[in-house]
Amino acid sequence: MTVAEVLFYVLAIIAIIASVGVVTVPNIVHAALFLILSLLGVAGFYILLSNEFLALVQILIYAGTVGVLLLFGLMLTRGREQNLPSVPVGAQWPAGLVASMVLLAVLLTAVLDVEWPRDAGEVTLIDINTLGGALFRDWLLPFELVSVVLTVALIGAVVIAHQEEGEA
Amino acid sequence: MVTALETAPEQIPLEAFLFVSAIIFSLGVYGVLSRRNAVQILMSVELMLNAVAVNFVAFAVYTDPELFRGLVFGVFVIIIAAAEVGLALGIILRLFRNRGTANVDEVATLKW
Numbered sequence: 001m002t003v004a005e006v007l008f009y010v011l012a013i014i015a016i017i018a019s020v021g022v023v024t025v026p027n028i029v030h031a032a033l034f035l036i037l038s039l040l041g042v043a044g045f046y047i048l049l050s051n052e053f054l055a056l057v058q059i060l061i062y063a064g065t066v067g068v069l070l071l072f073g074l075m076l077t078r079g080r081e082q083n084l085p086s087v088p089v090g091a092q093w094p095a096g097l098v099a100s101m102v103l104l105a106v107l108l109t110a111v112l113d114v115e116w117p118r119d120a121g122e123v124t125l126i127d128i129n130t131l132g133g134a135l136f137r138d139w140l141l142p143f144e145l146v147s148v149v150l151t152v153a154l155i156g157a158v159v160i161a162h163q164e165e166g167e168a
Numbered sequence: 169m170v171t172a173l174e175t176a177p178e179q180i181p182l183e184a185f186l187f188v189s190a191i192i193f194s195l196g197v198y199g200v201l202s203r204r205n206a207v208q209i210l211m212s213v214e215l216m217l218n219a220v221a222v223n224f225v226a227f228a229v230y231t232d233p234e235l236f237r238g239l240v241f242g243v244f245v246i247i248i249a250a251a252e253v254g255l256a257l258g259i260i261l262r263l264f265r266n267r268g269t270a271n272v273d274e275v276a277t278l279k280w
Contacts, residue, residue, distance in 0.1 A: 004176035012188045019192045019215055023199035028208055035211045038192070042218050045185065048176045049229045054242055061246055066214065066253050073207045073257040077270040090273060096201025104194035111186045116230070125177075126229070126236045139240050146247050153251035157258030163265070 008048055015041030028074055036067040050125045177229050185226035193219035206260045206270045214249060221245040 018041060021034035039062045046055035135143055192215055199212025221242045228238030264270050 002179050004179045008176070008180050008184060012184070015188060016191055016195075019195040022211055022215060023195050023203065028205055031208060031211060035214060038215065039218060042192075042222055045188070045222055046225060048180065049185070049225055050177060051225060051229070051239065051242075054225060054239065054246075057243065057246055061250050062214075062218070066250060069253050069257055070207060070211060070214075073210070073260060076261055077207060077264040090202060090204040093202035096198050099201060100194045100198035103197055104190060107190035107194065108187065111183055111190060116182045126233065126239060131236070131239060134236070135240060135243065142240075142244065146244055150247055150251045153255045157254040159258075160255070161258040161261045 004048060007044070011041050011044040011048065014038075015045070029071070032067065032070050032074060035070065036063050039063040039067065051131075053128045053131055182226055182230045185222060189219040189222040189226070192216075192222075204271050204273050206263065206272050207257075209272065210253065210256050210260070214253070217245055217249045217252075 015038050018034045018038035022031050022038060025031050025034065039058060043055045043058040043063065046052075046058055196212045196214075196216035196219065199215065200209050203209050203212060224238040224245065225242040226238075228236040228240075228242070232238060260270055263275060267275060269275070
């Protein structure tokens, strides 16, 4: 086994176990921390796929910002008298389990069934300069649109969460 | 070590990444369907978005090295996810302030 393979298996095990933790542990703060671990595992995948830029973006934006945002959300939605449900999952969890397992089976059969085009064995690596050039040349319009979407979403979040005067 | 990582895509088959992302996506689906706390549903959605992004990037590296469209999509997925989390948490905060709960089963005004 090569170094890359060992790293891949370690990262895959970390990411999957952390994801199981996200959806099963009763304590939601632990679930959020598991989510951050899972996101870091995925960042490792990006490094294995030779995309350092995406890995850094993943760590900074996803694991960092989104993780902290979620933790703050958990803190702010925790009532004084601990009015969170005592059971972490609703009564419909068996149906959810069946649905997700069926989906998993379909996805895995599809992955196994298809003959993936990788006969050459040669993978060209995309460096950060090429990605930046493409992002600002070929993908300029989507990029600008996404910037507008991000701005609108954040302003909307502030407006929605803002506490008006005289409001309880 | 560095060279081992640089040639990593040649040593690991594409299916391996697809497998892991399929598992993570299904776990996210399970979380969305079973969890009742709005913030936890949001976390499960994040898991699903992440699995999709891994798929996009893996396909870009293995099958589309000239145009790497999937890689650009991966960047967009991360940006949209950040926007989505901010907005969703704003809505959940407002919900909690108005209703005193973050349990989605207790917020059923639109359902009759």
